[in-house]
Amino acid sequence: MPELGPIDWERRLSPAAQRLKASDIREILKVTEQPHVISFAGGLPAPELFPIDALEAASSRIFARDGGTSVQYSTTEGDPALRTWVAERSAVTPDHVQIVTGSQQGLDLVCRALVAPGRAVAVEDPTYLGFLQVTQFNGVRAVAVETDDEGLLPDALDRALSTGEIDAIYVMPNFQNPTGRTTSLERREAILDLALAHGVPVIEDDPYGELRFRGEALPSLHDLAIARTGDPDRSPVLRLSTFSKILAPGLRVAWVVGAKPIIWRLTLAKQAADLHTSTLTQRLAVELLPIVPDQITKVTEAYGARALALEEALDDAFGSAVLRTRPDGGMFTWLELPGPVDTAALLPTAVEAGVAFVSGGAFHCEESAGRSTLRLSFSSSTPDQITEGVSRLAPVLWGALQPVG
Ligand SMILES: Cc1ncc(COP(=O)(O)O)c(C=O)c1O
Known part of the structure; x- marks a missing residue:
């Protein structure tokens, strides 16, 4: 030998x-x-x-009620009750919702689905380190677009999009990581205008939006797009949210909302990545929905x-x-x-x-x-x-x- x-x-x-x-x-x-x-x-x-006590009580209920199915394989799209809850909050149908294993996975799947290696994504300068890691691993260039206290500068974004190299715009409109800044309503509208004018999708990453301790909540880019087009399937926005900052990050339960044709592709991509998000932690999240507010x-x-x-x-x-x-x-x-x-x-x-x-x-x-x-x-x-x-x-x-x- x-x-x-x-x-x-x-x-x-x-x-x-x-x-x-x-x-x-x-x-x-x-x-x-x-x-x-x-x-x-x-x-x-x-x-x-x-919410440790609620999680403990919920897990006992789930095992007693569901037995083996609570830890069985489940559908790639995600738990139906969870998708319905997300859909109702986002004025879409469950078919516009993909459950993901943390928004970090959502960002990876969206980046891979929309941007070919060698092409580019426009990002706020500065931006979320975890998204820079996603672009790096996928061989995608992150192009830094200038920002001020109100978010991305529309002129700078327009210039970046005019190069023809940008295949998506990545933004965190609420309490951005790392700056804590919030994109103003005018800028949200301007980003949407530019996305529609250039035909480029927007990745709206919103893990912190629910955690507002002062001021008035602003409509998401997803909401603004639906208000304009009246049809979720004509929205250029893919919006990601998560239970990580509301319930607990170790659950790894998050979601992407967007037009059906791209959500369907994300489902296929997720199937290749991990088959589905944990059946058990999705059910825990469903049990905890009443205490979310x-x-x-x-x-x-x-x-x-x-x-x-x-x-x-x-x-x-x-x-x-x-x-x-x-x-x-x-x-x-x-x-x-x-x-x-x-x-x-x-x-x-x-x-x-x-x-x-x-x-x-x-x-x-x-x-x-x-x-x-x-x-x-x-x-x-x-x-x-x-x-x-x-x-x-x-x-x-x-x-x-x-x-x-
Ligand atoms: C802007 C941003 N996006 C995504 C994530 C990842 O969140 P999740 O736990 O849902 O994967 C984080 C986590 O810190 C974040 O700050």
Whole structure:
């Protein structure tokens, strides 16, 4: 028998696998897991708000009532009761709804279904790191389009679309990750105008929309498209939402809503990817539907108090010296330091001082961009911890703003 040698895995990797690199946030999370560190880095939902008792009671009910079918294979489209619930909230039929294993899977399937390798997606600058990973793995280019406090700049988006290279527009209109910004109604309309004029679909990623702690809710791009066309099958918008930030992310239950012809393709793509989303966690989600409104109130109130604590602590610590966003919901605040400060280089000092953040470069298509920015997540610390965290962070940032000498 020939002697068995080890496989040279590096040489065996596909080009797609070779393009993958470890996410900065994963690396940071390893450091910030130390108990003495107050972490504004992770962006995890608060675990003490997960509806554990309701989940426990629901799982007993499901096993007693459904027995083996609760853990049997099920349909790729998703649980009928869940699809009906989503459809009713989105003014569509269940055939316009695909259940996915987290919106992260939805983003991957949508990207693969709409954008060929080598082609491009227009993204907000900065954008969600997880979507940049999706584009990278799929060999798709992410083209950064300039933004301001109201969202994508229509002129810049028009220029990008006019190149003819863009096959989809990816936006997070509510409490964007990483900036916490909300796209204004005028900009939502303008994005829709441009999408329709250029015939390019919009990927509307909305995991945080329900978590509004002040101000009035704005219609989604999906709602605006339906209001204009009167027909879900003529909408250019694919809207993704999730239970991750409302119930619990480990359920991995989310959904995509869109025109039937593309939803049908996503169903086929999902069949190839994982057959279906977990039968059990979909049923848990269905059992928990009656408590969703209370759960949204509970999470929103807690995050609102945390956001306010962060806002007040940052106001006290920096006054007008540091530009920052004032989110109306979600989990993130964005800081922009004046001058040529490299926030990635400040992170080790911050961790030594017992506080962590994510440096802004991670959220840009160009690694060199956004060096002087950083993201603070206020979801997973109490108001007291947040106040203490900012008192640890302030000297580190001030030290970089005012070089000695
Ligand atoms: C903008 C955005 N999209 C998608 C996701 C992934 O959510 P899910 O847990 O539904 O996969 C996240 C998670 O943080 C996110 O911030």
